[in-house]
Amino acid sequence: MAHHDDLGRLDAYWRAANYLSAGQIYLLDNPLLREPLRRRHIKPRLLGHWGTTPGLNFCYAHLNRVIRDRDLDMMYVMGPGHGGPAAVANAWLEGTYSEVYPDVSFDERGMRRLFRQFSFPGGVPSHVAPETPGSIHEGGELGYSLAHAFGAAFDNPDLIVACIVGDGEAETGPLAASWHSNKFLDPVRDGAVLPILHLNGYKIANPAVLARIPDEELVQLLDGYGYHPLLVAGDEPASMHRKMAAALDQALDEIADIQRAAREDGATERRRWPLIVLRSPKGWTGPKEVDGKPVEGTWRSHQVPLAGMCDDPAHLEQLERWLRSYRPEELFDDDGRPVAELRELAPAGDRRMSANPHANGGLLLRPLVLPDFRDYAVQIGRPGTTTAEPTRVLGTFLRDVIRANPTNFRIMGPDETASNRLGDVFEATDRVFRGERLATDEHQAAHGRVMEVLSEHLCQGWLEGYLLTGRHGLFNSYEAFIHIVDAMFNQHAKWLKVTRHLPWRRPIASLNYLLSSHVWRQDHNGFTHQDPGFLDVVMNKKPEIVRVYLPPDANTLLSVGDHCLRSRDYVNVVVAGKQPALNWLTMDEAVAHAARGIGIWEWASSDGGADPDVVMACAGDVPTLETLAAVDELRQTFPELRVRVVNVVDLMRLLPPSEHPHGMPDAEFDALFTTDKPIIFAFHGYPYLIHRLAYRRHGHPNLHVRGYKEEGTTTTPFDMVMLNDLDRFHLVMDVIDRVPSLGGRVAHVRQRMADKRLALRAHTREHGEDAAEIREWTWSY
Numbered sequence: 001m002a003h004h005d006d007l008g009r010l011d012a013y014w015r016a017a018n019y020l021s022a023g024q025i026y027l028l029d030n031p032l033l034r035e036p037l038r039r040r041h042i043k044p045r046l047l048g049h050w051g052t053t054p055g056l057n058f059c060y061a062h063l064n065r066v067i068r069d070r071d072l073d074m075m076y077v078m079g080p081g082h083g084g085p086a087a088v089a090n091a092w093l094e095g096t097y098s099e100v101y102p103d104v105s106f107d108e109r110g111m112r113r114l115f116r117q118f119s120f121p122g123g124v125p126s127h128v129a130p131e132t133p134g135s136i137h138e139g140g141e142l143g144y145s146l147a148h149a150f151g152a153a154f155d156n157p158d159l160i161v162a163c164i165v166g167d168g169e170a171e172t173g174p175l176a177a178s179w180h181s182n183k184f185l186d187p188v189r190d191g192a193v194l195p196i197l198h199l200n201g202y203k204i205a206n207p208a209v210l211a212r213i214p215d216e217e218l219v220q221l222l223d224g225y226g227y228h229p230l231l232v233a234g235d236e237p238a239s240m241h242r243k244m245a246a247a248l249d250q251a252l253d254e255i256a257d258i259q260r261a262a263r264e265d266g267a268t269e270r271r272r273w274p275l276i277v278l279r280s281p282k283g284w285t286g287p288k289e290v291d292g293k294p295v296e297g298t299w300r301s302h303q304v305p306l307a308g309m310c311d312d313p314a315h316l317e318q319l320e321r322w323l324r325s326y327r328p329e330e331l332f333d334d335d336g337r338p339v340a341e342l343r344e345l346a347p348a349g350d351r352r353m354s355a356n357p358h359a360n361g362g363l364l365l366r367p368l369v370l371p372d373f374r375d376y377a378v379q380i381g382r383p384g385t386t387t388a389e390p391t392r393v394l395g396t397f398l399r400d401v402i403r404a405n406p407t408n409f410r411i412m413g414p415d416e417t418a419s420n421r422l423g424d425v426f427e428a429t430d431r432v433f434r435g436e437r438l439a440t441d442e443h444q445a446a447h448g449r450v451m452e453v454l455s456e457h458l459c460q461g462w463l464e465g466y467l468l469t470g471r472h473g474l475f476n477s478y479e480a481f482i483h484i485v486d487a488m489f490n491q492h493a494k495w496l497k498v499t500r501h502l503p504w505r506r507p508i509a510s511l512n513y514l515l516s517s518h519v520w521r522q523d524h525n526g527f528t529h530q531d532p533g534f535l536d537v538v539m540n541k542k543p544e545i546v547r548v549y550l551p552p553d554a555n556t557l558l559s560v561g562d563h564c565l566r567s568r569d570y571v572n573v574v575v576a577g578k579q580p581a582l583n584w585l586t587m588d589e590a591v592a593h594a595a596r597g598i599g600i601w602e603w604a605s606s607d608g609g610a611d612p613d614v615v616m617a618c619a620g621d622v623p624t625l626e627t628l629a630a631v632d633e634l635r636q637t638f639p640e641l642r643v644r645v646v647n648v649v650d651l652m653r654l655l656p657p658s659e660h661p662h663g664m665p666d667a668e669f670d671a672l673f674t675t676d677k678p679i680i681f682a683f684h685g686y687p688y689l690i691h692r693l694a695y696r697r698h699g700h701p702n703l704h705v706r707g708y709k710e711e712g713t714t715t716t717p718f719d720m721v722m723l724n725d726l727d728r729f730h731l732v733m734d735v736i737d738r739v740p741s742l743g744g745r746v747a748h749v750r751q752r753m754a755d756k757r758l759a760l761r762a763h764t765r766e767h768g769e770d771a772a773e774i775r776e777w778t779w780s781y
Contacts, residue, residue: 526714535575678701687708
């Protein structure tokens with residue numbers, strides 16, 4: 001238990017952090033109030049969030065004490081990320097901020113700059129942003145803190161992650177699911193997460209749900225989640241310091257005991273991990289009342305509790321009284337540095353939470369030990385005559401990736417690893433589960449490299465926390481339901497965009513999505529499972545961050561998969577089928593094709609190296625199949641027709657180089673697609689996306705795209721492509737309609753194609769499966 005003198009110093013440290021936090025929101029100059037506060041000292045635009053900040057500073061100060069006393073390796077995750085002033089203030093108090101940003105020096109001049117830059121043009125954001133040392137969690141969008149914290153703790157046995165969960169955040173769906181992360185934490189090989197549920201009573205304008213239920217009900221809820229809640233409540237600082245110090249010491253003793261029992265005694269039962277519930281006033285230590293209305297302890301303190309300085313001198317006077325209440329003259333010396341007594345309270349070196357290497361994961365990142373993906377190649381014979389299940393083939397490669405990397409690679413997914421045909425990984429590992437396990441369960445263990453929970457939010461959050469702390473991973477999902485994490489993907493992409501321009505943030509492993517059970521082979525689940533629109537979401541992000549790959553067969557998927565696992569600071573989206581599909585390329589051809597990202601398939605083309613009459617382009621496995629089947633028909637029916645087949649693996653290649661690093665110059669694009677010939681493009685997703693990528697190209701007026709048209713049901717695979725007019729016969733008709741040189745016989749051919757569609761649809765209705773000519777089709781040439 002902390003001594004009385006320690007608590008007094010803690011209170012001084014807390015006051016210093018609160019002063020620095022309020023100063024960031026309000027002050028443009030006069031950072032130490034060496035003269036009376038004037039309007040010119042106040043920012044013209046007052047931005048920021050005060051309400052949660054004092055509680056965050058309170059937690060931070062107390063965590064620093066236990067780090068010092070126990071020599072802990074600890075990092076923080078601040079769920080109320082809008083309390084950015086707290087994270088910045090503590091990073092500056094610890095000296096880290098000035099080390100990372102020397103222009104924000106550790107003195108009065110640096111304090112002035114620290115205050116000025118906050119929420120100011122050319123400065124730093126108001127949230128716990130990537131620019132903030134020690135942060136892995138921006139917190140602009142609420143709900144992900146606890147998942148990030150657990151992701152950071154996995155495979156970090158010596159790390160404790162203190163995660164402050166806001167009471168508003170606790171109302172979100174992702175956070176509600178995140179409480180269950182304790183059923184996936186192995187006390188032997190993982191670190192620990194200490195949640196601190198901060199109940200200050202209000203969101204922006206409404207009461208917070210968990211803050212307004214009785215303690216008994218709250219304890220029952222948290223107990224039901226599998227935690228041992230420790231309650232700290234009040235508003236009187238001295239009493240609160242004593243209570244918080246006691247709760248932290250008890251929580252850390254319990255964590256140590258759980259880990260000791262598991263690691264030394266071999267205990268296997270799942271224990272209740274400690275959790276602290278902190279009830280403190282919103283806007284604590286700020287103005288209690290403004291203009292006759294209560295502020296501290298109410299929703300009015302959420303953002304800026306005092307405004308209108310230029311119009312109301314009384315507010316300016318009240319602000320000065322508030323700031324001076326922290327007694328800055330006791331906290332900072334003549335040079336503006338924290339007094340020696342405060343500097344000694346901060347942990348040293350990497351033990352500072354703002355300097356913990358885990359929060360700058362690239363510092364700890366070790367390259368994966370990867371087997372040679374070529375060893376898993378599918379032998380194909382002639383193109384388009386043999387089949388393989390692409391994701392099953394990839395699964396054998398991932399199995400050996402797991403074997404070679406037993407502590408820094410995990411696969412996350414919502415109960416779909418086996419469904420997506422990656423089941424071979426279970427030869428090397430189990431699924432993690434710390435709940436009750438039954439004899440009928442398969443591949444469930446206290447520790448494993450596969451993490452499955454029926455929450456895409458948790459999978460994404462865990463993986464983000466894992467990657468941001470220096471490890472590697474893969475998220476596999478059904479394509480349609482990856483939309484559940486659209487917003488989380490957005491936030492991670494934004495994080496990467498910012499960190500690429502912060503030299504002190506070291507590159508981290510890419511976030512790799514493998515989307516299978518995709519739109520074209522969800523014929524058994526129907527319309528609800530059919531949506532390729534995640535590609536459109538991804539394409540909205542900054543070009544240097546995102547990559548989209550559509551490998552047409554198993555060998556190309558292996559090459560793409562290896563590339564993605566080696567990459568850094570990207571979001572890689574790979575869409576690949578799991579059903580048996582034709583093999584098109586040898587491994588050497590696949591490697592070359594994946595490296596190019598786009599290319600002519602000469603073996604499938606009949607242009608003889610000359611100008612084609614038509615370009616048949618495709619991106620995606622099923623569009624590639626239908627395109628090749630259409631080309632086969634065209635070559636038999638119109639042998640004189642010069643057809644060029646262009647396959648796209650890397651969707652970004654369609655962009656100009658000014659828009660994406662992988663983009664093609666116009667000359668190269670024109671050489672592939674021509675500027676004056678019809679281009680029939682069969683695409684995996686929504687047709688508009690291809691037009692959006694290629695609209696500047698010279699040949700765009702000749703481009704006709706077939707793709708998903710929001711037509712689907714429970715039906716056969718070929719009926720699914722017919723419903724969306726992506727089938728081979730429709731593609732042949734598209735060529736007939738756009739190549740006038742084919743002459744008068746096209747009417748007969750066109751009618752035959754339409755009749756084939758009708759006959760094949762009738763066959764599905766009568767027999768419940770596609771006709772043999774479709775199921776057994778192979779490439780003829």
